[in-house]
Structure formats: structure tokens, C-alpha cells
Amino acid sequence: MSVTTAIDTQLARLRLRYANSGLPKFFSWWAGQLADLLPARWRELFAEGAQELLVDASTSEFGIWRQSHGRNAEYGRITRDQPAEDQRNEFSRLRDRIDDPGLRLFYCIPLRRALRRELTLPAAAEDKLRQVLAFEMDRQTPFKADQVYFDYRVVQRDAVAKNLKVELHVVPRAQLDGELATLGAIGVALDGVDCWSAAPGSARAGLNLLPAERRVKRVNQRLRLNLALGAVALILxxxxxxxxxxxxxxxxxxMGAEVDKAKAEAKQTATLNKRLKDNTASISYLYRLKRDSTPMTAMLTDLTKRLPDDTFLERLNVDEKGKVEVQGQSGNANKLIEGLQKSEVLDNAAFIGTVQPDARTKKDRFTMNFQLHKQPEPESADKDKKAHDKNGVKPAESPDAPAA
Incomplete structure (x- = not known):
């Protein structure tokens, strides 16, 4: 079994299940109710796609009916005694008056020309009903399947008995081929062959006796254009x-680049702020160190003033806490402490160890230490400190403070 045959079989089974359900009747009723709610003009617009031209042939002329909105109306007639080219032009003119690319054309014959038989078949045959009817054609009719055009419709399904009643309509090919050729000569491309339900111009019976391979292959340009526009719209x-x-x-x-830039700037600002704080701390330390320490020049000046002329220093060392240690020689070392006690710069002068005579210089060799007197804060510094304690404002730097 080919893939196409398998697909057709499955589709037939699905159609059978759908037909046996109540959905077709419901959808038909629902669509009718919705259509009745629309204005008449809108119903006409929606019904345009269901228009059909029905052609009937007699010995003298072709009659053309237009079926639209469930009603038939005579649309035109073409006499058969005029040349075939004129007949073609007349039919083309009538066709072009209807602006509907999907307009279908049916050739309708009197119902009496078709052989009608009613068959009862098993429900399982509905999947391949056309093949079953073709196989049964020579048993149910005087013709073989290749000698007739036929169509069918299911008129009843019995779910209990699991069978269905089929109405078969058959027309000999020999009767119809000549008429189809005549219609083709005047440019009538048929979508199907049907029977009138009653008199010509009444309505179609709802059949299509024309085989699928002989039906016109229509190309709906509007549909293609709409699909193309839809595809373009989807792509756009x-x-x-x-x-x-x-x-x-x-x-x-x-935004990410701006955030990264802002982060970098914030980081750089934080670095500069830290550096500024460090520099400020260093400056403050140096300022305090200078403020709290006696200047070296003042200490040297005071020592020069307090030490007698027969005294000289060999070594002088000052640590960061203001402790001063000196080593030297003097003509009378014992009088040095008395002189240094009167100093306003030096405090707590005392010898380290013992005073020893130097045989070479005939002087006393001594080692002593003392503490630098703490420098009093100036009055302006007191004011700045009080303002800082009160308002949280940093005091102004002293002019003597070293630059950063």
C-alpha cells in the first residue's frame, strides 16, 4: 500500500466518523444562525465565493444560469447557429462580468438522463466507497465502470445495522462526451457535471459526475496573492x-557600558577620596607633630645659651617622643644640670652613668638626657579646635604645616 493510498484511507475514515457524529448538523445550524444576524449586504459579500454558473444545452442554444445566495437566475443565452469564435467571445464576456476568480462552472443535464439506483452496503465500505461502486457497477447497471460517469451520495447511515444506503447516479460516457467537447470548444472549462433537481434553471442536484482528472485545475490568483501578502506580512x-x-x-x-563607566568613575573617585584622606591624615600628623614639638632651632639655641663656653657636644640624638640624649665634654660637668634646669625648652635634665675625666683633653666626659618641653598651642588653634568640636568643621591648617 502506497503512502498516498494510506492517507486517503485514513481521511475517509475520519470523514466517516465526522459524518456519523452530530457535528455537521450543529455547524450547519450554527452557521445559519450567525448568517441571519448579519446585514443583507454583508451576507451577499460572504456569499460571493459560493457563486456558480450553471450551463444547460439544447439543440438551439446554451442557457446560462447564475446561482448565488441559494437562488438561481437566468444570466444569459448563447445561440448555437453563430460561429464558434463568437460563441467563445460571448461566453467570455458573460464570465468576465463576475469578478470572482473562484467562480465554478457546472454543466447540468436533465435528471431523467441519469440512471439512478439505490444500494445498501456495509458501513465498512464507506472508506473506499467509489472503488466498491466501480466494482459493483456491472452488477447493478447494464454498464461497466469505464463506460459511465457516475457519482453517489450517502442518504442514510444505520449505526445499529452497521450499513448505509447509497444513491448511485450513472450517465453513459458515449452520451456526454460529445456535449463536453462542444462546451470545451466555446471556452467552458467545467468544474463538474450535475443534474437539475427539477426543470432547467431550478437548482443543482448536488452531484458531480465528471471524474476528478477531467475537472479544470483552477488557480486562485487572489488566494495566492493573499497568501503571498500574508507571508510577507509574517516575514516583516x-x-x-x-x-x-x-x-x-x-x-x-x-546602558551596560554607561554603568561600567560609572562604576569605574566611582572606583576612581573612591581611590582619590582615600588618597585625599590619607594625605589629610599625614598632613594632620605632621601638623600635630610640629605643633606639639619644640623646633630644633629653638632647642639648639637654648643649648648654646645654657652651655658654658668650655663645653662642647660630640653627639646629639632626638627621638620622635622628644627625648634628647647628648654626649660631650665640659670643663665642669657638674654645673651643667643647674644651668639646664632654668631652660624653658628642656625639662628633666639628668646624667646617664658617671662623669669621667678625659686624660687627653683634661675635661669631664659626660652623657645626659632631657625631655623637650611641649610647645603650647597658639590661641588661634584653640579657637579652631573649639569650632571643630562644636560644628564638626575641620580646623584651618597652620601656615607652618607642611604641604601635601
């Missing part, structure tokens, strides 16, 4: 979506 929608996402990504990248 996708492209617009991609452009939107791309623009959002570009904006996000730009």
Missing part, C-alpha cells in the same frame, strides 16, 4: 521583532 513581523530585540540589546549594551 518577524524582521520587526528581530529589529526590536536588536535595538533593545543595543540599548542594553549602551
Amino acid at each position: 513581523f518577524v524582521v520587526a521583532g528581530m529589529l526590536f530585540l536588536n535595538n533593545r540589546q543595543i540599548a542594553l549594551d549602551a
Whole structure:
């Protein structure tokens, strides 16, 4: 079994299940109710696609009926005694008056020309009903399947008995081929062959005796155009979506770059702020150190003033806490302490160890230490400190404070 045959079988089974359900009647009723709610003009617009031209042939002329909105109306007649080219032009003119690319054309014959038989078949035969009817053709009719055009419709399904009643309509090919050729000569491309339900111009019986391979292959240009426009619209929608996402990504990248730049600037600002705080702390330390310490020049001046002329220093060392240690020689070392006690710069003068005579210089060799007197804060510094304690404002730097 080919793939196409398998698909056709499955589709036939699905159609059978659908037909046996109540859905067709419900959808038909529902569509009718919705259509009745629409204005008449709208119903006409929606019904345009269901228009059909029905052609009837007699010995003298072709009659053409237009079926629309469930009603038939005579549309035109073409006499058969005029040349075939004129008949073609007249039919083309009538056809072009209807702006509907999906307009279907049916050739209708009197119902009496078709052989009608009613058959009862098993329900399982509905999957391949056309093949079953073709096989049964020579048993149910005087013809073989290749000698007739036929169609059928299921008129009843009995779910209990699991059978169905089929109405078969048959027309000999020999009777119809000549008429179809005549219609083809005047440009009538048929979608099917049907029977009138009653008199000509009444309505179609709802059959299609023409085989599928002989039906016109219509190309709905409007449908193709609409599909193409729909595809273009879909592509444009996708492209617009991609452009939107791309623009959002570009904006996000730009915002990310700005955030990174702001982070870098904030980090740089924090670094500069830390450096500034460190420099400020260093400056404050140096300022306090200078403020709290006696200047070296003042200490040297005081020592020069307090030490007698017969005294000289060999070594002088001052640590960061203001402790001073000196080593030297003097004509009378014992009088040095008395002189240094009167100093306003030096405090707590005392010898380290014992005073020893130097045989070479005939002087006393001594080692002593003392503490530098703490420098009093100036009045302006007191005011700045009080303002800082009260308002939290940093005091002004002293002019003597070293630059950063």
C-alpha cells in the first residue's frame, strides 16, 4: 500500500466518523444562525465565493444560469447557429462580468438522463466507497465502470445495522462526451457535471459526475496573492521583532557600558577620596607633630645659651617622643644640670652613668638626657579646635604645616 493510498484511507475514515457524529448538523445550524444576524449586504459579500454558473444545452442554444445566495437566475443565452469564435467571445464576456476568480462552472443535464439506483452496503465500505461502486457497477447497471460517469451520495447511515444506503447516479460516457467537447470548444472549462433537481434553471442536484482528472485545475490568483501578502506580512513581523530585540540589546549594551563607566568613575573617585584622606591624615600628623614639638632651632639655641663656653657636644640624638640624649665634654660637668634646669625648652635634665675625666683633653666626659618641653598651642588653634568640636568643621591648617 502506497503512502498516498494510506492517507486517503485514513481521511475517509475520519470523514466517516465526522459524518456519523452530530457535528455537521450543529455547524450547519450554527452557521445559519450567525448568517441571519448579519446585514443583507454583508451576507451577499460572504456569499460571493459560493457563486456558480450553471450551463444547460439544447439543440438551439446554451442557457446560462447564475446561482448565488441559494437562488438561481437566468444570466444569459448563447445561440448555437453563430460561429464558434463568437460563441467563445460571448461566453467570455458573460464570465468576465463576475469578478470572482473562484467562480465554478457546472454543466447540468436533465435528471431523467441519469440512471439512478439505490444500494445498501456495509458501513465498512464507506472508506473506499467509489472503488466498491466501480466494482459493483456491472452488477447493478447494464454498464461497466469505464463506460459511465457516475457519482453517489450517502442518504442514510444505520449505526445499529452497521450499513448505509447509497444513491448511485450513472450517465453513459458515449452520451456526454460529445456535449463536453462542444462546451470545451466555446471556452467552458467545467468544474463538474450535475443534474437539475427539477426543470432547467431550478437548482443543482448536488452531484458531480465528471471524474476528478477531467475537472479544470483552477488557480486562485487572489488566494495566492493573499497568501503571498500574508507571508510577507509574517516575514516583516518577524524582521520587526528581530529589529526590536536588536535595538533593545543595543540599548542594553549602551546602558551596560554607561554603568561600567560609572562604576569605574566611582572606583576612581573612591581611590582619590582615600588618597585625599590619607594625605589629610599625614598632613594632620605632621601638623600635630610640629605643633606639639619644640623646633630644633629653638632647642639648639637654648643649648648654646645654657652651655658654658668650655663645653662642647660630640653627639646629639632626638627621638620622635622628644627625648634628647647628648654626649660631650665640659670643663665642669657638674654645673651643667643647674644651668639646664632654668631652660624653658628642656625639662628633666639628668646624667646617664658617671662623669669621667678625659686624660687627653683634661675635661669631664659626660652623657645626659632631657625631655623637650611641649610647645603650647597658639590661641588661634584653640579657637579652631573649639569650632571643630562644636560644628564638626575641620580646623584651618597652620601656615607652618607642611604641604601635601
